[in-house]
Amino acid sequence: MILQALNGYYERMAENPDSGMPPFGTSIESISFALVLDVNGVLQNVEDLREIENGKARARKLPVPAAVTRTSGVKSNFLWDKSSYVLGADAEGATEKNQERFAAFQDFLQHVGAEIDDPGFSAVVKFLRDWDRGRAEDVIGQFAPWEEVCNANLVFRLDGVPGFIHNRPPVQKAWARFNRDKESAALVQCLISGAKDAPLAPVHTPIKGVRGGQTSGGYIVSFNKPAFVSYAQDKASVSEDSAFAYTTALNGLLAGKSRRKVHIGDTTLVFWAQRASPAEEFLADLIEPSDAAVDTAGVEDDPHTAGKISSLLHAIRDGRRAADILPDLDESVQFYLLALAPNAARLSIRFWETNSLGSFLERIGRHFQQLDMVRQFDNEPEFPPLWRLLCQIAPLGKNENIPAVLAGAMAKAMLTGCRYPQNLLAAVLGRIRAEHVVTYFRAALLKAFLMRNHQMEVPVSLDIQKKDLPYLLGRLFAVLEKAQEEAVPGSNATIKDRYLASASATPGQVFHLLLKNAANHVSKLRKDPEKKGRAHHLEILTQDIMAEISAFPRTLPATEQGQFMIGYYHQRKDFFTKKNQEG
Amino acid sequence: MAYGVKLRVWGDYACFTRPEMKVERVSYDVMTPSAARGILEAIHWKPAIRWVVDRIHVLRPIKFDNLRRNEVSSKIPKPNPATAMRENKRLYFLVDDGDNRQQRAATLLRDVEYVIEAHFQLTDKAGPDDNEGKHLAIFNRRAAAGQFFHQPCLGCREFPAYFELLEGEIPSSPYAGQSKELGYMLLDLDFDNQMTPLFFRAVMENGIISPPSPLASEVRS
Secondary structure, three states: OHHHHHHHHHHHHHHOHHHOOOOOOEEEEEEOEEEEEOOOOOEEEEEEOOEEEOOEEEOEEEEEEOOOOOOOOOOOOOOEEEHHHHOOOEOOEOOHHHHHHHHHHHHHHHHHHOOOOOHHHHHHHHHHHHOOHHHHHHHHHOOOOHHHHOOOEEEEEEOOOOOEHHHOHHHHHHHHHHHHHOOOOOEEOOOOOOOOOEEEOOOOOOEOOOOOOOOOOEEOOOOOOHHHOEOOEOOOOOEHHHHHHHHHHHHHHHOOOOOOEEEEOOEEEEEEEOOOOOHHHHHHHHHOOOHHHHOOOOOOOOHHHHHHHHHHHHHHHOOOOHHHOOOOOOOOOEEEEEEEEEEOOEEEEEEEEEEEHHHHHHHHHHHHHHHOOOOOOOOOOOOOOHHHHHHOOOHHHOHHHOOHHHHHHHHHHHHHOOOOOOHHHHHHHHHHHHHOOOOHHHHHHHHHHHHHHHOOOOOOOOOOOOOOHHHHHHHHHHHHHHHHHHHOOOOOOOHHHHHHHHHHHOHHHHHHHHHHHHHHHHHHHHHOHHHHHHHHHHHHHHHHHHHHOOOOOOOOOHHHHHHHHHHHHHHHHHHHHHHHHHO | OOOOEEEEEEEEEEOOEOOOOOOOOEEOOOOOHHHHHHHHHHHOOOOOEEEEEEEEEEOOOOOEEEEEEEEEOOOOOOHHHHHHHHOOOOOOOOOOHHHHEEEEEEEEEEEEEEEEEEEEEEOOOOOOOOOHHHHHHHHHHHHHHOOOOOOOEOOOOOOEOEEEEOOOOOOOOOOOOOEEEEEEEEEEEEOOOOOEEEEEEEEEEOOEEOOOOOOOOOOOO
16 A cells, blocks of 8 residues: 555656656765765865755765665765765764774775776775875865764765766676675565565665654664564565665655655655656645745746646635646546654654545645635735644644644545544634634634534624524624723723633623623713714624524533634624725 | 355454554555454364455445554563463563553554455364364354354454354445455465465455465465
8 A cells, every 4th residue: 555655656756767766776865075086096185065055055965875774883885974984083083983984884895896897996995995094184174174074974986087986887786786696584475566585675764854753764664672573573574676665765755855745743744646747746835835835926936836826726725626727637646645753763654545636636625615714914824724723723833832643633634534633623712712812723723623523604704694693692792892992992901801711601601791891881982972983883783793692601512612703703803804994 | 165154343443454564553454364364263263174264345434543552562571471381370570661661653444344254174183073064053153142262353452343143145335336456465374384474466346355265376485
């Protein structure tokens, strides 16, 4: 299922030489410097390979002979490694441990390259033979700052010859032969490809780039404790080829600039298509619309794309088909969606969904249609991304305070079309009670929750025809608050700060008091000749709403409190909209 | 098959763990043949017979859910129970909570219902008293009465399976008229051969999976 689909993605990408999918036996690693040698192995230069990005130097991603999986032991890579292996010295100097590493690097080089006859390779051998570890800092320091080199990954280059030494054909041939001849533990039937008598992969490459995971990467396939082993099978029967393919594909999807991943809370989402589809490039923008993508202006690379995303989002929200905007879009392409979450050194699968592109777009559209809510301020996003919604239910509005399970469940609800998590309602109401503010995002969340989980009809903006009691109570509360605001401008604590929570939970106890106070506020306004009109207006409004309310219920259940908050938000928004029009 | 049985099983949760995603468990989409065999063996099994699962009918839509639980990371070391039994001592095993805890997430199935169609074969351990009719009668009687040796489960011990001997028609599946590739699936373990896992290419046709017999030569290579 998951691994098979990743395997398929690797095969699809590997057919295309421009995709940057490394072939079997190589991996993409972050390399910072190249040591430039002449044919006699004398160091000529230290070439800086880093790219400048946002004023910061960043290591370049280069295909190199596949990295070994290192934990605490000493294991060397072939023709590239950290300076402690290549030069036998790092920030701590030429320690004994580094001597061991340096020796391991040389041994491994000899082991793999015993039969290589290549000037580049022999230059490296000569260089290592003559290298004085103690003087590493001085020698390297002549060409590049030692403190930058000493923790970086290094490769070799032959002076005056383009390309790196690990890419020279005789070297590559030897590396391929080494990989083929490696004594493999056992022959098994691969559970990904089904191939029989395939060499078993002893360790799988760790998966990097999952937010919150360990920097060295996590494992999907792992048996790191005795309790995880059944029937004495402490390795999954996955062949070397398949293990390489799925880890490479997943690492590619999770790589830094990948357009095929989205972070939502602690969940990292990757997606890919069964066959090439233009949607692979923009689906991330639909799942998490960035402000830049929707507001069209200010996107440097391609303004057309940004405009397109915006019109696409509008189209799918209104229930139209994406094919109307992008005529060449094939909606029947199968898309795979994998949500990962870190758990110590392992990765757990939050959810996995396979469906056609069309139905994914439809679900995203439905999500945004249910979230659709009149905005309080114009600079708020029309299509709120999940992380901003989730920040609104986290204490202090901080990313790290988002309840972990909620983030994954929200993403799942959005993309699989299932219900929103049940504790969403309690979380939103709890936040409103704590902060006494009903923001656009919170109102939108309440609306989406009530519509999807309780099949309620909730309007986008103020609907004076709506006669639901909680909605009316919410509106009434907003009117009373407005009366107070106008009568006592600039007061420190309004009735919102004092009574929003209790008015929504126990209207029967609070509203009588509020109405009595409001009568005083309105009469104060009436005495002011300038505000007489306002007083009249508020009185009429109160009466209109009160006419529909037969009695104040003693308590409101949670769902009705949600409606109350939406009514309050709508009415309040309506006051401000009118004011703006007058001014 | 003359000695075939039909058993309807259902439950709230099920986790037919994929061997490759075993720590952070991810379930297969449907019941595996070895899980079905486990349920049958819980109801009736003797060394004289060997169950072979013929067909698995999927009667409810496949639905996944997530669960995060605190579990332990170690097993009771094997010598402990052995020595305890030999020396007639009490077996006790202390785990230090903090160091032995692992939080594990699981992606499992909700609200499952299957019909297992299976038959059994007599093994070479069958004595002169064993015959097919006898074991079939025992199974049918036990299943109809709801008897079992140990609680049948849906993949994991903590997800009990409810069962009922099915005598009438097999209800139709929500996947009738569809064909779905499920990829390679665990068929069973080859207990004669160092517990090597065996796999088969699972295809769900009309909501029915027909696994090959684990004894067939194309499965054991």
